[in-house]
Amino acid sequence: MRQILVRWAVSAIPVLFIVSLLTFLLTALIPGDPGRTILGQTADPDKVAAMNEALGVNRPLPVRYWDWLKGAVTGDLGDSITSSVSVSGQVGDRLAVTLSLIAGAFIVTGLVGVTCGVFSALKGGWLGRLIDGTAMLGMAIPVYWFALVLSMVFAVKLRLFPAIGYTPFSQSPGKWFMGLVLPVMALGLSCAAPVAKQTRNGVLSELGRDYVRALRARGFAERTIIVKHVLRNAAAPIITVLGIVVVGMFGGSVLIENVFAMPGLGGLAVSAAAGQDITTMQGVAVVFTVFVIVVNLVIEVLYALVNPKVRTR
Amino acid sequence: MSGPAVQPGTQPGAARPQARPGIARLLLRRPAVVVALAVLAVIVLCAALASVISPYGPEQQDLLHALKGPSASHWLGTGELGLDVFARLVFGGRVTLTVVLIAMVVYLACGVPLGILAGYKGGVFDWLVLKSADVAFAVPSIIVTLAVLAVFSHNETAAMVAFGLLGAPGLARVVRSAAMGVRQELFVRAAITSGLKDGVIILRHVLPRVAGVILVQVSVFAATAVLMETGLGFLGVGTKESSWGSLVGEASRNIGLNPWLLVPSGGIIIVFVLALSTIGDGIRDAAEEAHAAAVVRSPGRRQAPSATQAATAAVTAGQEPTEGALLSVRGLTVTLPMAGRATVTVRDVTFDVMPGEAVGIVGESGCGKSITASALFGMLPGGGRVTAGRVFFDGQDLTKASPAALRAIRGARVGWISQDPISSLDPVYTAGAQVAQVVRLHTGCSRKEAKRRALELFALVRLPDPARVAKSYPHQLSGGMAQRVGIAAALAAKPDIIIADEPTTALDVTVQAEILDLLRDLRAGGTAILLITHNWGLLADLCSRAVVMYAGEVVEESPITPIVRDPAHPYTQALLRSDPHRGRRGQPLPSLEGTVPAPPDWPVGCHFQGRCPLAAAACRTAAVPLVAVAPGRFSRCLLAGQATTVVQAAPAGTGGQDGG
Ligand code: SF4
Numbered sequence: 015m016r017q018i019l020v021r022w023a024v025s026a027i028p029v030l031f032i033v034s035l036l037t038f039l040l041t042a043l044i045p046g047d048p049g050r051t052i053l054g055q056t057a058d059p060d061k062v063a064a065m066n067e068a069l070g071v072n073r074p075l076p077v078r079y080w081d082w083l084k085g086a087v088t089g090d091l092g093d094s095i096t097s098s099v100s101v102s103g104q105v106g107d108r109l110a111v112t113l114s115l116i117a118g119a120f121i122v123t124g125l126v127g128v129t130c131g132v133f134s135a136l137k138g139g140w141l142g143r144l145i146d147g148t149a150m151l152g153m154a155i156p157v158y159w160f161a162l163v164l165s166m167v168f169a170v171k172l173r174l175f176p177a178i179g180y181t182p183f184s185q186s187p188g189k190w191f192m193g194l195v196l197p198v199m200a201l202g203l204s205c206a207a208p209v210a211k212q213t214r215n216g217v218l219s220e221l222g223r224d225y226v227r228a229l230r231a232r233g234f235a236e237r238t239i240i241v242k243h244v245l246r247n248a249a250a251p252i253i254t255v256l257g258i259v260v261v262g263m264f265g266g267s268v269l270i271e272n273v274f275a276m277p278g279l280g281g282l283a284v285s286a287a288a289g290q291d292i293t294t295m296q297g298v299a300v301v302f303t304v305f306v307i308v309v310n311l312v313i314e315v316l317y318a319l320v321n322p323k324v325r326t327r
Numbered sequence: 328m329s330g331p332a333v334q335p336g337t338q339p340g341a342a343r344p345q346a347r348p349g350i351a352r353l354l355l356r357r358p359a360v361v362v363a364l365a366v367l368a369v370i371v372l373c374a375a376l377a378s379v380i381s382p383y384g385p386e387q388q389d390l391l392h393a394l395k396g397p398s399a400s401h402w403l404g405t406g407e408l409g410l411d412v413f414a415r416l417v418f419g420g421r422v423t424l425t426v427v428l429i430a431m432v433v434y435l436a437c438g439v440p441l442g443i444l445a446g447y448k449g450g451v452f453d454w455l456v457l458k459s460a461d462v463a464f465a466v467p468s469i470i471v472t473l474a475v476l477a478v479f480s481h482n483e484t485a486a487m488v489a490f491g492l493l494g495a496p497g498l499a500r501v502v503r504s505a506a507m508g509v510r511q512e513l514f515v516r517a518a519i520t521s522g523l524k525d526g527v528i529i530l531r532h533v534l535p536r537v538a539g540v541i542l543v544q545v546s547v548f549a550a551t552a553v554l555m556e557t558g559l560g561f562l563g564v565g566t567k568e569s570s571w572g573s574l575v576g577e578a579s580r581n582i583g584l585n586p587w588l589l590v591p592s593g594g595i596i597i598v599f600v601l602a603l604s605t606i607g608d609g610i611r612d613a614a615e616e617a618h619a620a621a622v623v624r625s626p627g628r629r630q631a632p633s634a635t636q637a638a639t640a641a642v643t644a645g646q647e648p649t650e651g652a653l654l655s656v657r658g659l660t661v662t663l664p665m666a667g668r669a670t671v672t673v674r675d676v677t678f679d680v681m682p683g684e685a686v687g688i689v690g691e692s693g694c695g696k697s698i699t700a701s702a703l704f705g706m707l708p709g710g711g712r713v714t715a716g717r718v719f720f721d722g723q724d725l726t727k728a729s730p731a732a733l734r735a736i737r738g739a740r741v742g743w744i745s746q747d748p749i750s751s752l753d754p755v756y757t758a759g760a761q762v763a764q765v766v767r768l769h770t771g772c773s774r775k776e777a778k779r780r781a782l783e784l785f786a787l788v789r790l791p792d793p794a795r796v797a798k799s800y801p802h803q804l805s806g807g808m809a810q811r812v813g814i815a816a817a818l819a820a821k822p823d824i825i826i827a828d829e830p831t832t833a834l835d836v837t838v839q840a841e842i843l844d845l846l847r848d849l850r851a852g853g854t855a856i857l858l859i860t861h862n863w864g865l866l867a868d869l870c871s872r873a874v875v876m877y878a879g880e881v882v883e884e885s886p887i888t889p890i891v892r893d894p895a896h897p898y899t900q901a902l903l904r905s906d907p908h909r910g911r912r913g914q915p916l917p918s919l920e921g922t923v924p925a926p927p928d929w930p931v932g933c934h935f936q937g938r939c940p941l942a943a944a945a946c947r948t949a950a951v952p953l954v955a956v957a958p959g960r961f962s963r964c965l966l967a968g969q970a971t972t973v974v975q976a977a978p979a980g981t982g983g984q985d986g987g
Contacts, residue, residue: 033466155593156554158575159593162578166586166589223750224750228816231741233739234768247755284564295473299466323754
């Protein structure tokens with residue numbers, strides 16, 4: 015376990031550093047007068063000067079980066095250049111929304127993906143083909159379009175769930191749940207396909223292994239063999255795929271939050287991009303990178319837990 | 328620097344790697360791929376010829392007919408301000424496809440050279456590829472494109488260039504491993520040593536070979552790029568021109584007024600992406616197929632099932648079990664699916680095992696020994712069936728038993744020891760846990776009791792340090808230790824009989840002897856053993872009777888001493904003569920020429936005729952029955968009883984020369 019942590023830290027910290035540097039360098043990439051480029055040719059020269067001041071273009075880049083980095087490690091991501099609100103504060107307010115969405119979607123993806131994968135591996139035939147076909151379609155459907163269709167059917171037509179918005183858990187757990195159903199389903203179902211595919215392949219290849227035959231010869235029931243042995247062995251690659259899927263979910267959450275007008279980090283990223291709020295954008299990018307890196311650590315630990323070959327090395 | 332074999336166009340079939348000339352043809356043989364290519368071509372053409380085929384311009388308003396469904400004048404209906412949806416799809420396709428193409432060019436221009444250099448040159452390029460992939464996978468790509476758009480407002484080209492750059496390390500990583508593989512190949516190594524310039528080698532040998540991999544990646548990337556571009560359009564941060572994405576955005580704004588808008592706007596994206604992934608899958612499958620075809624030179628060698636398959640299926644089933652036998656197999660006939668057809672692989676197998684007796688089934692591989700053993704207790708692989716004959720276990724006909732009844736017998740009354748001890752243990756549980764599971768299954772005792780019993784069993788099979796082994800995972804055990812664990816599991820419920828399928832083949836010689844000792848002790852303790860082997864030494868040491876199988880049939884059955892001293896069937900004679908454990912010092916070992924025919928190729932008449940030095944015309948006309956040649960001895964040969972002549976007929980040193 016120590017080894018995993020060390021290995022993770024060795025790869026994660028440079029990655030975080032590079033991502034923050036790259037997003038920071040974006041401002042330096044702007045050709046000519048950055049303030050003018052951002053605000054447009056017709057902008058008031060005073061505003062341009064103020065923008066340049068806020069961006070700190072007059073100070074050397076390493077100094078600016080160093081200042082930002084010093085703040086970032088203490089949790090201060092600076093202030094928005096367009097509204098001078100604290101970026102860390104904004105991120106903190108919205109964190110719960112995005113994490114609720116992703117946690118829910120992850121559960122849906124895991125359950126649906128693994129169940130479908132196991133069924134299509136065991137049953138084959140038309141059910142297997144149906145699941146395969148749905149999975150392929152699932153990868154082609156844009157997640158936001160799927161969300162719109164769900165919203166139209168279940169919110170606009172059937173009025174079962176709210177079409178937009180988010181209620182904090184502390185305000186009303188019931189409303190919090192109802193509001194999350196559609197976004198979670200949209201994101202979770204649209205990410206289930208790769209998990210189902212990996213589960214199916216994993217289960218099929220495990221079923222052909224010698225130990226399965228040995229277990230049958232020892233009189234174990236098929237169900238026990240599948241649940242306790244085959245799935246357990248197929249778990250490691252499924253976990254890897256789940257890790258990739260979660261990273262994709264962070265991206266998908268940006269679109270889903272937009273469809274359902276949820277005040278999450280994705281919404282913050284979109285409004286920052288639309289409003290040219292570069293410092294906020296930097297902050298959001300770094301926070302997302304931290305998420306991904308933490309997810310990677312969790313995946314590595316889980317992987318080691320299910321795979322004794324890694325654990326007992 | 329440009330990759331000549333890689334056109335980022337929409338016709339992957341056209342960029343054909345020279346080394347695998349079959350791929351394009353294999354690809355075009357798949358109807359789904361052809362349809363997908365056609366769909367892509369139509370969409371691209373429509374976008375290219377937008378101004379010719381669309382009756383309206385993309386900005387042409389028709390305020391009287393805003394947000395309407397399809398009609399004769401507006402084929403796909405209208406959006407806000409009465410803009411024609413069809414026009415926006417074809418003109419929007421231009422915008423979307425152009426930036427997607429730009430992203431693809433960046434993706435290829437960075438990913439391919441870097442990947443090839445990393446795979447071909449290694450060193451710093453390798454490091455660069457792996458590290459940049461780490462970074463690229465750590466940030467959701469939509470965040471990166473949004474960050475770019477925050478700086479370059481509504482400049483979708485910049486965003487998609489960034490998207491291409493972000494994807495490039497992933498491509499480079501895949502190309503790298505493919506290029507590494509190519510570099511190891513003989514002709515490339517030869518080209519390197521012959522002093523050809525690196526550039527020439529890369530262009531001529533490496534690039535064509537990795538082209539297939541690149542095409543698969545590109546089709547996947549193109550699909551994600553379309554989804555990304557339309558996503559940005561949907562979010563309203565992309566280009567200000569009308570594109571596929573902005574149309575979905577419009578649909579979402581007007582979902583209450585005109586839900587129809589969702590259909591064309593999403594439909595075009597789905598169809599386009601589906602076509603791309605169909606092509607990607609097709610290329611991958613075609614490449615695999617081409618590879619498989621290259622490995623198996625003559626895939627069509629398998630003949631239609633010969634008449635003998637049907638003729639030899641007539642068996643001597645329906646006999647009664649031997650009184651007092653633990654296991655009585657009567658006319659057992661098994662079919663397995665081969666090349667899509669149910670094929671008889673074991674025919675008319677009859678033998679007995681008395682309580683406490685050890686019987687060995689012997690023969691070359693491919694004779695049906697293991698299939699016979701699997702068929703006894705319902706363990707045939709998928710699609711296998713017992714089509715005739717009976718298996719009596721303790722008087723009960725197992726061919727009529729339910730799966731649950733068979734399961735209750737397996738493990739409890741029949742123990743199984745397998746050929747490959749380590750892979751027969753589940754890698755994720757400790758040895759102790761696995762044996763305890765078996766104990767619990769068959770005795771229903773407590774966990775603690777099962778654990779204790781497992782340790783006892785480990786001591787019984789003479790594992791040196793039972794407590795330590797119990798805590799070990801299979802990959803930490805040696806083959807011999809793993810086999811003892813397997814035997815312990817087989818003994819967990821004190822079975823009446825143990826089926827041992829080549830139990831020592833995978834082990835080294837000293838361990839073999841120890842396992843043999845263990846099996847001998849078991850037999851001495853009253854457990855019957857059915858041994859499956861090709862090793863006469865093992866057979867003679869352990870068993871009192873031998874059943875010789877050849878090409879799915881029992882050809883001889885006899886007590887061990889007379890069969891070794893005086894084999895009746897020509898196959899047994901040949902087998903014994905070629906057995907390395909019996910070779911006489913100073914004499915060359917005669918080898919057994921020819922191979923066992925596969926079940927679809929069984930000849931009419933005696934299955935051994937092709938390799939038998941005594942084969943005569945009569946041997947080729949009708950199936951040969953198993954007949955008694957002496958009390959307790961049976962042989963399936965027309966010369967039964969007089970066959971000892973072979974030994975004299977074949978002088979030492981030339982025996983078995985006649986491969987016929
Ligand atoms: S039946 Fe004929 S071919 Fe078969 S073993 Fe006897 S002699 Fe040889």
